[in-house]
Amino acid sequence: MDRFTLSALNEARRQRQAAILVTNLASGVVRLFREDDAGLELMIEPALAALLPERFRSARSGLVQTPEGDEFFLTVHVPPPRLVVIGAVHISQALAPMARIAGFDVTIIDPRTAFATPERFAGSNLLAEWPEDVLARAPLDAFTAVAALTHDPKIDDLPLRAALEANCFYVGALGSRKTHAKRLERLSAEGTEPEALARIRAPIGLAIGAQSPAEIAVSVLAEVIDALRKRGVAGEGADP
């Protein structure tokens, strides 16, 4: 591998971009492909190009053989997924530790200091601030999930719009169908396109009949993982 490729790979990792290093084990030739490279399928052998989307989704490195008999190693680098929870509510108290165990870097944001107390969120990255202030210094990206759980438009609406604009792999919002219908009206009036609005998962969580806040947290986390592992699959809407 040459130092420039190594440097480009490290830069992609710093920028939280998914990248795959393709090493020809016979020749030693190394090439780097980023998930958001335009015309990726034109830059690489068709047999390899066909494999890359699944590798980006699964984040699994491994050997592949082309029909010509060449052996390649794919080193897959996908940024660690983040979960941003809007609302230091009861569901969040259960969701934060579960998501951490599942490998997510979790941040909880709630400007209401009565909710956002360290006692209720021991061990969590909790920010008692307005979402716009937090997002201004830590922008969302495609490897971040956003779950808006406050029911309060003043707190939830802005990060939901930001999540859709940043192409977050998961955008979910708590609330009944009626609450969500009103939310869609508000976001639409503020200029969010219908295709983007359709990406909001509401009612939030997989339909497992969840009752308690902890059960709802399980259903939300399962839905987040589902979205992560099916990123970019037709119908899942993660493509820009």
Added chain:
Amino acid sequence: MGTEDSLRLEDADVLGLAEDWVQAGRGVALATVVETWGSAPRPVGSHLVIDADGHFEGSVSGGCVEGAVIAEAVEVIGTGTPRLLEFGVADETAWRVGLSCGGRIRVYVEKVV
């Protein structure tokens, strides 16, 4: 922070370190686990970075075959030609170097030029 996170960060640092070492003018090789069978201790994609003097960081086998990989890597830094190494219970060398846990691994060693 869980164990998985620690492992991921460990791997992340190895590639950053490889870049730092190259920039500092050191001869550097990168070893990568490309295939595993059975109870191999480190997953596919794990890295070890080695310099010309045999200094190293990271892990390709949790300590079992690092010594052999480092020796090969120092030679790869000298010749510039990549090598594909295989360690396993069927291999006498593997017994000697200690991968007797029933696992087999293939490790690709390349110079960073």
